[in-house]
C-alpha cells in the first residue's frame with residue numbers, strides 16, 4: 180500500500196470515529212458534543228498537511244455532510260446553538276482552506292529554493308570545469324596577496340596539494356618576490372592588467388619553473404577590486420631551448436677565436452720548447468736544469484690546452500661510417516682501464532644486442548673518453564663506473580654511472596660551458612667538446628647527479644638522422 184492510501188485510510192478512520200461518537204452519545208449533554216465537534220479539526224488539519232489545498236477543501240466538505248444530519252436532530256430546539264454549529268461548519272472549511280493554502284505555498288517555496296540551489300551548484304560545477312580545463316596555472320589572491328584558489332593544472336604542475344597553497348602568500352613562491360609584489364600592487368592600484376612578465380616560480384623540492392606571468396584585477400559585482408587573478412604559463416621548455424641555442428652560438432664563436440689564437444701560439448711555443456730542451460741537455464747547472472724542466476712541463480700543459488682548443492674549433496663530423504657502438508665502447512674501456520686502475524676505479528661494461536649506426540667513430544670515442552675521465556677524476560678514493568649500452572625505440576642509449584662526489588644543482592647548469600672547471604689542472608673544455616659532438620650527431624645528453632652519491636650521464640643517439 181502506498182503512503183497516500185495509508186493517509187486516506189488514517190484520516191477516514193479518524194472522521195468515522197468522531198462522527199460515531201457524535202451520533203451515539205447522549206444528545207442533551209452539550210459540553211461533550213462541543214468537544215467532539217472540535218475534534219473534527221484534527222482530520223481537517225492533517226489532511227490539509229498531507230494533501231494541501233485539495234485535502235483542506237474536500238475533508239471539511241465530507242465532514243460537513245456527515246455532521247449536518249446531526250444538526251437536524253436538534254433543529255428547532257435551540258436556535259442559537261444551531262446557528263453556532265452552522266458557523267462551525269464554515270470554520271471547518273476556512274481552517275481547511277487556510278491550512279491547505281499555507282502548506283501549498285510553503286511547498287512551492289521549498290521547491291523553488293531547491294531548484295535554485297541545484298542551478299547554483301550546476302553553475303559552480305560548470306565554472307569549476309572551465310577553470311580545470313585551462314592548461315595554464317590559474318591562481319586568485321586577495322588584496323594582501325594571500326592565495327584564495329588554484330585550479331587543477333596548478334596543483335599538477337606545481338606538484339603541491341591545494342592545502343599547501345590556500346592561505347599562503349603568493350610572493351614567497353617567486354624567486355624575484357620583490358619584483359612580483361610590485362607588479363601585483365600595481366594591478367591593484369591601477370586596476371589594469373599586467374602581461375608577459377617572465378619570472379621563476381618555486382615548486383616542490385626547491386625545484387624552479389620558468390614561467391610567463393599574467394595578472395588581472397579581480398573585481399566584485401560592485402566593480403571594486405578584491406584581489407588579483409594570476410595566470411602562469413610554463414615556459415621552461417622554451418627557456419631550455421633558448422639556452423641551448425645561446426650555448427651553441429657561444430661555442431662556435433669561442434671555437435673560431437680559439438683556433439686563430441691557438442695557431443699563432445703553437446709556433447712560438449714549439450720554438451721555446453726546442454730551445455729549453457737543448458739548453459737542458461747542455462747545461463750542468465742543477466738550478467737551471469730544474470727551471471728548464473718546469474718550463475718544459477708547463478709548455479706541455481699549454482700545448483695540451485691548444486690541442487683541445489683546436490679540436491674544439493673543428494666541430495664538423497669528418498667521416499661517418501656504420502659502426503657497432505658495442506665494439507667501439509669495448510675499445511675505449513680497454514684504453515681507459517689502466518688509467519682507471521691507477522685511481523682504484525673499477526669499470527664495468529654491459530651491453531644488449533644493438534644494431535650498427537652511422538656515426539663518426541673517432542669523434543664519439545673522444546666524447547666518451549671525456550666522460551670516463553671526468554668520472555674517474557670524480558672518485559678520488561676509488562669507486563665503480565658502470566657503463567651500459569641499450570637500444571631503445573628511436574635511440575641508442577649509453578649511460579655512464581659513477582660513485583663519485585656528484586655535482587650540485589647550480590653547477591650542473593654550467594658544466595657544459597667552455598672553460599668551466601673545478602679542477603686545478605682542468606681546461607673545462609672536455610664536456611663542451613663532448614656536448615658539441617653529441618649535438619652534431621643530433622643526440623642529447625641527460626645528467627642525474629646527487630652530491631656524495633654519484634653522477635649518471637646518459638647519451639641518446641638517434642638510430643637514424
Ligand SMILES: Nc1ncnc2c1ncn2[C@@H]1O[C@H](COP(=O)(O)OP(=O)(O)OP(=O)(O)O)[C@@H](O)[C@H]1O
Pocket residue numbers: 549553554557581583584585586594599600601602604605606607608609610611634
Ligand atoms: N662525473 C662527474 N662527477 C662530478 N663532477 C663532474 C663529473 N663530470 C664533470 N664534472 C664537473 O664538470 C666540470 C667540467 O668538466 P669538463 O670535462 O668540461 O672539464 P674538466 O674535466 O674540469 O677539464 P678537462 O676535461 O679539460 O680535464 C668538472 O670540472 C667537474 O667539476
Ligand SMILES: [Mg+2]
Pocket residue numbers: 549552553605609610
Ligand atoms: Mg673533463
